[in-house]
Amino acid sequence: MRSLEKASHAPSLREMLLLLLTAALTTPSSGWERWAPRLAPPAASRVAQFRADGHAALPALLQPALAAGLLEEALEVHRTFSYEKGYKGTVFFRASGGAAQAEPGHVPPFDRLYNLEERSPRLRRFVESPHLAAHVAAFLGERRSLRLYSTSLFLKEPGDSAAQWHKDIDASPIVPASPWGFATLWLALDEVSPETGALRFASKSHADHCTYFDCHLPCETVDGCYNVSAARRLRAGDATLHTGHTFHFSLPNRSEKRRVALTVAFVDAAAEVHGTLPESPGCDFLK
Amino acid sequence: MRNATELRATMLQNDEYAWRRWLRLPKLGSTRGRRPLPESAFLPLVYDAKAAGKEDL
Numbered sequence: 001m002r003s004l005e006k007a008s009h010a011p012s013l014r015e016m017l018l019l020l021l022t023a024a025l026t027t028p029s030s031g032w033e034r035w036a037p038r039l040a041p042p043a044a045s046r047v048a049q050f051r052a053d054g055h056a057a058l059p060a061l062l063q064p065a066l067a068a069g070l071l072e073e074a075l076e077v078h079r080t081f082s083y084e085k086g087y088k089g090t091v092f093f094r095a096s097g098g099a100a101q102a103e104p105g106h107v108p109p110f111d112r113l114y115n116l117e118e119r120s121p122r123l124r125r126f127v128e129s130p131h132l133a134a135h136v137a138a139f140l141g142e143r144r145s146l147r148l149y150s151t152s153l154f155l156k157e158p159g160d161s162a163a164q165w166h167k168d169i170d171a172s173p174i175v176p177a178s179p180w181g182f183a184t185l186w187l188a189l190d191e192v193s194p195e196t197g198a199l200r201f202a203s204k205s206h207a208d209h210c211t212y213f214d215c216h217l218p219c220e221t222v223d224g225c226y227n228v229s230a231a232r233r234l235r236a237g238d239a240t241l242h243t244g245h246t247f248h249f250s251l252p253n254r255s256e257k258r259r260v261a262l263t264v265a266f267v268d269a270a271a272e273v274h275g276t277l278p279e280s281p282g283c284d285f286l287k
Numbered sequence: 288m289r290n291a292t293e294l295r296a297t298m299l300q301n302d303e304y305a306w307r308r309w310l311r312l313p314k315l316g317s318t319r320g321r322r323p324l325p326e327s328a329f330l331p332l333v334y335d336a337k338a339a340g341k342e343d344l
Binding site for chain 1: 330331332333335336339341342
């Protein structure tokens with residue numbers, strides 16, 4: 001009887017193949033799951049900090065192995081990147097293929113490539129991960145659905161320049177209903193320090209209803225209006241999160257090390273988009 | 288190094304190209320008012336509040 005039972009439960013060749021396939025697809029170390037891991041929910045204190053200041057640190061968001069894999073993928077996209085045929089815009093990229101199409105004399109302050117996931121299935125898997133988005137939703141408010149807005153690779157070589165004060169929302173056609181409708185996750189793929197080009201944030205600037213186009217702040221500099229955060233040191237896999245309405249800038253790279261960061265921007269699925277943008281900026285310090 | 292206005296103009300120029308490509312928006316200046324985000328695969332839905340049981344009723 002026992003031998004009969006055993007025989008009837010022995011897997012067929014087809015079942016064996018299915019089992020192997022399932023294992024390959026669901027084992028974290030061997031397949032796609034590696035690029036879209038589950039993330040521990042954020043601590044309530046981090047969410048509270050984000051809601052108060054408009055930015056927060058997310059230390060050790062990613063495992064070092066995943067950060068290393070993302071860095072390898074991003075650098076491969078960067079190495080092989082060239083602009084689409086016919087592209088005439090200005091560029092944020094210095095490789096010979098792209099720079100040949102740049103405006104004469106324009107030296108990009110650093111390299112920026114948009115939407116790397118279009119060139120890497122592994123990066124697409126990561127940036128479109130529902131686990132990553134759910135983590136961000138925990139900060140923005142879980143009652144809002146989120147769309148992926150854009151991704152960027154920021155590569156600062158030694159000697160590269162700063163990025164000036166700006167709000168991400170001002171370089172976007174998105175009009176969210178509130179500051180909680182747009183956020184950028186800034187992932188360190190290399191060591192980030194004040195020397196390599198860390199970010200600094202203007203705390204609480206997300207709540208001032210000031211945009212590039214409509215701003216009435218009674219001060220002449222960002223530093224004069226807000227408390228500016230210290231430049232954070234980040235290891236690969238650490239991240240920061242800021243709203244689209246939070247003023248921030250990045251320091252120049254005065255070190256001998258390259259600095260690589262990947263940003264993933266999310267937008268409220270119910271947000272609207274601009275038609276015509278106003279012409280006159282409202283803040284003198286942004287002119 | 289470029290000043291903030293030049294940098295911003297560069298960002299907008301870059302992004303305008305990207306906006307039209309990603310969102311299928313007409314060129315800036317040719318439309319007025321606001322509109323809903325286009326229903327699209329261009330901006331994939333990555334967090335569904337309703338599916339997560341969190342959506343406002």
